Amino acid sequence: MLKVFLFLLVMGQILPIKAQNHYPSTSVQIKTAVLAAPEYSRENALVYGYNSNGELKVIREGSNEMICIADDPEKEGFNVVCYHKDLEPFMERGRELKKEGKSFQEIFEIREKEVKEGILNMPQDGATLYVLTAPKENYDPLTGEITNSYFRYVVYIPFATVESTGLPLKPEAPGMPWIMDPGTHRAHIMITPPKKFGDGEK
Template identity: 60%
Template sequence: MKHLVLTIAFTFLLIGCNSAVENEKPEPEPIAEQPEQVETLYKAIDTDEALIATALMAAPKESREGCTVIGYNMAGEFVTLKEGNNEFICLADDPNKKGFSAACYHKDLEPFMARGRELRKQGKNAGEIFDIREEEVKSGKLSMGKGGETLHIYFGASDMYDPETSEVEGAQYRYVVYLPFATSASTGLPEKPIAPNHPWIMNPGTHRAHIMISPIKDNE
């Protein structure tokens, strides 16, 4: 009888110890929740406000508020879409053309840019515009600034944008620094691109000589 009581007591003791050990096991760590991926809702650039917002994306971020924005409005009129007070002029995307292309340039380039628009309106082709402006810059009739003025180009195949950020779907940047009549010899730059995002000189020796910096491709 005594042995039976001891056996039962020992059995309960083992069960209690096992329960204590089980209770001391650490709780499993909760699985971290994966951040919810929010799909960007792009929409068409179909208002003057959208034209302004996306044109400003071509400008340096810290300068966008003070930029002047010009270009075709949704009614097809070439107008000043936004008055500004700094050194930048943004040219909005033309809503009547496929894809997207906006630009931002130093105000000292405006006579040169405006002359190009005027000649295109007259029906001149690219070669004729080049020759006319070449002669006018050489003669001093047409100013391109002091040299070193920059053109920022924001472009892409899509004409859809994110209203939250004003970013255009898939758009990239290209930069042009005008140095009239500069050459490879005067700048030390190659006349052909060596690799994406590397500077090179285009139209060397002419009024349209400029440093070109093309974008890095998405898969690089």
């Protein structure tokens, strides 16, 4: 076998093996993805994760109002999100358009148009998205252990404005809520706690 290998190597027939991306196990992806959700909703949340080809798929079905997405190893930092199921049409449409190669601004404009035309539904009573982040070096993909994690919160309130909410366009104090994209389908309240006081910090 060694002689065959050396012969092929000399003849230039040994092709380099392309490194495969390493994705955490399904159990680790589920364990870490649901950490972004409130504790009471973690056990029965639907979870999206990545297969060995890097494709985002449902890796656990859910039975409550929460949907969670595992960390993407291809992106910088550790980042998992959970959101109310009423946001799924909005999120899924964004994923579809991103796959098509659309830019952030193109995705914004397409979804804005579709919401206004009644093609794409947005929750009218508000719906929350939870984000948990950490430096990549503080995440162990083998065990799912995370340190120095940090929460922030987004509450979608379509077409809300400064006038309708009384919220400013930027935070004027640490942790103060503020409104982003006011007057659009993507209007949302941003709540970013000071890191040293963040509920998710460990």
